[in-house]
Amino acid sequence: MDLLQLTYFVEVAHKKSFTKASKALHISQPSISKGIKALEAHWHVQLFDRKGKAIELTERGAYLLPKIEEIIKDFSKLNEEIESPHLLNTGRLAVGIPPMVGSSFISPFITYFMSLYPHIELELAEVGSKDVISAIDDGLIQAGIVALPIQTDMPYNFFIFNREMLNVVIWPDHPLAHKKELTLMEIKDEPLIYYPHTFTLHAYIRSFYQEIMAHPKIVCHSSHWDFISEMVHSHLGIALLPQSICKRIKPETARCIPLVKPVIPWTLAMIWKSKGFLSHPARTWVQSFKEYYGENNRPTL
Numbered sequence: 001m002d003l004l005q006l007t008y009f010v011e012v013a014h015k016k017s018f019t020k021a022s023k024a025l026h027i028s029q030p031s032i033s034k035g036i037k038a039l040e041a042h043w044h045v046q047l048f049d050r051k052g053k054a055i056e057l058t059e060r061g062a063y064l065l066p067k068i069e070e071i072i073k074d075f076s077k078l079n080e081e082i083e084s085p086h087l088l089n090t091g092r093l094a095v096g097i098p099p100m101v102g103s104s105f106i107s108p109f110i111t112y113f114m115s116l117y118p119h120i121e122l123e124l125a126e127v128g129s130k131d132v133i134s135a136i137d138d139g140l141i142q143a144g145i146v147a148l149p150i151q152t153d154m155p156y157n158f159f160i161f162n163r164e165m166l167n168v169v170i171w172p173d174h175p176l177a178h179k180k181e182l183t184l185m186e187i188k189d190e191p192l193i194y195y196p197h198t199f200t201l202h203a204y205i206r207s208f209y210q211e212i213m214a215h216p217k218i219v220c221h222s223s224h225w226d227f228i229s230e231m232v233h234s235h236l237g238i239a240l241l242p243q244s245i246c247k248r249i250k251p252e253t254a255r256c257i258p259l260v261k262p263v264i265p266w267t268l269a270m271i272w273k274s275k276g277f278l279s280h281p282a283r284t285w286v287q288s289f290k291e292y293y294g295e296n297n298r299p300t301l
């Protein structure tokens with residue numbers, strides 16, 4: 001029995017898949033299967049019920065999981081105390097960032113982080129919130145930014161760092177452009193420039209339309225705010241964009257009007273796994289992120 005075998009067990013337990021655990025740990029599937037079998041032979045127990053492709057913890061496996069997670073956590077802390085800071089603050093870190101978030105919120109932090117940890121190789125993946133979750137599940141990235149709410153069965157930690165409202169973006173000579181505020185009922189029949197399926201806002205905004213028994217009339221999808229504003233300027237349709245994005249739209253291109261009744265919040269959070277293996281660069285990223293934005297600046301839901 002060794003620490004790697006214990007790590008294999010935890011990842012398979014959370015992923016419920018040898019294949020997904022293999023991708024997350026960057027270890028071949030046969031090696032993981034061999035490690036699990038070695039653990040079962042060492043303890044003379046069966047850790048998983050294997051029914052075709054479905055994998056579930058046995059009663060013994062479920063009992064051992066939290067205890068093994070604690071062992072791995074304690075060992076990781078011990079390693080950090082023994083090894084030098086220089087060796088710890090190296091390696092590769094992959095982070096997922098939705099297209100509309102990067103330039104507006106994260107760029108200053110990235111500059112700050114790289115100045116503190118120049119030996120960490122940072123790789124940024126521009127993906128929507130739903131793809132951030134699946135990429136973490138598959139081990140392709142270690143942390144990411146998401147727009148809440150999200151739906152997942154996996155154990156995650158969140159750090160909320162921004163909360164603002166969506167505004168209606170409308171061309172300057174639109175009949176509603178003179179209004180100081182708009183309701184969803186007033187714009188429900190307007191053609192809409194919308195978000196891709198991978199964006200949390202795609203389903204989230206639809207839920208507000210459903211509350212007033214309406215359906216958004218979508219004319220096109222885009223993940224880039226500048227393209228969306230240009231489509232609005234071309235009279236193709238209106239859009240719903242966060243306040244911070246609206247501040248970057250030129251008045252001659254479009255008008256941004258607060259949406260009320262209902263107010264639709266746009267809440268951003270850093271997300272990372274709360275269970276299983278998390279690399280030191282990933283833990284460093286999360287801790288630095290929380291320190292940079294600060295508990296005092298954390299929005300209140």
